[in-house]
Amino acid sequence: MRVKLALPGRGDRSTRPDHRALGGLVGLVCGLLALGPALRPGYLLFYDMVFVPRLAFSDRTMGVDGSVPRAVPNDFDVAVLSHLAPGWVVQKVLLIGVFVAVGAGAAGLMRTRLGAVAAALVAAWNPYLAERLAIGHWGYLLGYACVPFLVSAAAGCRSGAVRGRFRLGVWLVVLAFTGSTGAVFGLIAVLAVLLAPGPRPSWHRSMRDIGWALLIWLLADATWWFSYLFLAPTPPGGSAGVTAFMARADTPYGVIGSLLTGGGIWNQGVWFSARSSVVVSGLALLVVVVAVVVAVRRRVWRQSPALAGLGIAGVICLVLAGASALPGGSHVMTILGNDLPGGGLLRDAQKFDAVWMILVAVLAGQLVERTRDLGIRVGAQRSTALVFAAALAAWPLITLTGMAWGAWGRWQAVDYPASYVHTAQQIDRLPPGGVAVFPWTQYRSYAWDGHRVLLDPWQRLVSRQVLVNDALPLTSGVVPGDDPDARKVTQALADHGDVAAVLRSVGVRYVLVETDQPVAAGLPNLAGDRVLVAADGLRLYDLGPVHVSGGHDGPFRYTGWLLAGMSVLLVGVAGVSAGRSATGPPAGTSARHEDL
Known part of the structure; x- marks a missing residue:
């Protein structure tokens, strides 16, 4: 727990050192090392990774053409950006942005520079990021990169920070632009932090914070859920989708072992060969298990509601990721997918492993910190303990070398x-x-x-x-x-x-x-x-002239975008109100702020 002072005219400033810049630098290095030759001019085109020179604004781009809005508002984001820069530049900026953002976000949850570097390295170099990148799911990865910022923002909101609700609202709006998948697992993380056990201002205040989060989430994400519920056709039922997209073992340690280390995607074509090694994947699993066991023995969730909430969200998402691969799980997931509105989001459930990997990054960072402290405590020189801890921090690179240099040339930039x-x-x-x-x-x-x-x-x-x-x-x-x-x-x-x-x-x-x-x-x-x-x-x-249907005509089809605009307006009002509150209290008053 930390104290954040509310200084007149300055807003909230934490006494905790901010390691986000350091984490962002680690993420940038990881991104450059991972993409390598793929950063040359041209497009990365594989699986669902499809960028074009200039994506036009259209009914499909905005998700109002009557089709299932799978790429909404991702395509809208790209359409806007590709009118400012060539499509291949937009693509490379977004991909590098994933590495930088998730590294910065994970590092911002740590107390020391060593822990920040270790957490950023795990968050920016792991099988989840590698496999989702290899299959072209860049929107999922943008949502993944938002998770640590959402956790921090939810903790600030919960603790009553002056700009807490405004900051949480901003990140929920940012999350909405990453698409439906990121929006769902991001909301799980936010609600888990807000509901986690621990000190809180009051239950009434907590309910208002939860109501605020849900309101902004529903409004900001209306661009896709409104179109899905009211404009798109009803998807065909059946269990084929759940069975085809359930998590699979990409290591010798089964589905659970694969998910624990961030892998397990259903498509074997994007698996990395090193993970089939008993030794290599075993080393990764060992570090993850040790990090979790040490955290449980130390009861680290008592450090703050933020860490408790991230732990709850990570476990929930891990269960969701593996549910369809467990006995009876496929049947349950099929029922939910067919009968629950929006249940199709549970298909390809391994994508929920994103929140688990953020938790692993934080716990691995804490393990590295504890390793250094333990080495010093048993009499080792500080430099020796630091070297040993740094070697432990490098485990993501050692166990996933296949991600380097454009997956060793698999990712190449081309022109249409x-x-x-x-x-x-x-x-x-x-x-x-x-x-x-x-x-x-x-x-x-x-x-x-x-x-x-x-x-x-x-x-x-x-x-x-x-x-x-x-x-x-x-x-x-x-x-x-x-x-x-x-x-x-x-x-x-x-x-x-x-x-x-x-x-x-x-x-x-x-x-x-x-x-x-x-x-x-x-x-x-x-x-x-x-x-x-x-x-x-x-x-x-x-084929000759045809009758072109007007489709979903009228302003009704843009209702989702109108609701999203309302979310931006509400967050803006909250920001103005928070700014006034920050200058109002006399000097010396303070607001509590929860960190990891």
Whole structure:
């Protein structure tokens, strides 16, 4: 527990040294070392990592086109930024920003510089970050980077700091811009800190703090939940998604051992080979277990409600991450996913391991601090104890060397072919009508991208409606997609029906065929249709004029964005009120502030 003085005209200033700058520097070094050659000019294009030269503002970008808003408001963020800088610059800044932010946030929760460096290193170099980066889930990682700041802000709000509610509101708004996944596990962390046992001003004050957090969260995140509940189609039910995306063992220590060390993602294509080693992954598991055991024996959660809350949130998220892989867990998660509004967010549950890894970073930092102190206590020279502690702090680098230098060249920056950019510009100038992309599968493998698996980029290259097959083919089977129009096309291909007629019935006028892709997924019969573009790897056909539906017209569809704007307004009002309160009390008054 620390004391934070409220000085007249200066607001809150903590007496605790702020190690965030040091942690940010550690994160920056980790980011440069991890990305390496991937930082060259050009785009990183693999799996769901799809950036384009300039993402246009559209109904899909804002999540109001009637589709499931999976990339909202992430695409909106990128659209804004890509009008200020080229898309590849935006991508690299966001990725480096993840490393810097999570390093700074984790370090800010520590008391000493040594602990700050150790915590930042774990937070910025671990299997969770590496695997989610390898699969292209940059939005998840932005939410992950917000967690330590949310914990700190919630602790300040709980302790009655003058700017506590304002600071928490700001971070909840920032969290909203990372997307739905980060918003969910970030809220878990905030509520856990606010509800954790320990000293509090009053129960009435606590309920008001919780109400404030929930209000700002609901308003700020309305950009995606409103569209999901009121504009998007009802996703198909079933257990296929839960089974396909449940956590899996990427180490010899099973699913639980993999999750404890930050791994366990379902996609084997992004696993790092070193984690299959009994020794390497065993070393990582040993450090994590020792850090947790030492923390439990010392009852570190009594240090502050912030640490207690982070511990509760970390355990909850760890359970969520592994639930579908436990006996009976898949059935429970399927019921929740099918019957609970927004339950689809529980699919790919390993993503919740993010909060656990922040907890591991803090506990590992404390373990390194204790190792140094113990060495000094038993008679070792301070320099010797420090060297031993520093060696222990390096365990993330030792156990995950495969993340270095662009995953040893797997992540390479490339440029879009000129034919793609030119065709996208031509499509945007054509008369109204949607575009369907064939062959009928949502993932591609381009020679110009090193034959990496890539989510079809045309929904972002083109500013109009683009219809793609959103069913996900996996080695274990096919997970049904959400788009009813896409399902109609899939059925027509399976029945060898008139695919062109089905396309026209759902408002598609243009068919883009990527001729450099395998055609096993199916092509429509386009004989006799006019060819508009015949470029390298591409052919664009015109099926003729179609009726273009107005979709969700009217201001109602923008309700989510209006609510999000209200959250910004409320946080701004809270900031003004806090500023007035900071200058009001006479000199010498103080407000308590909880830190780790």
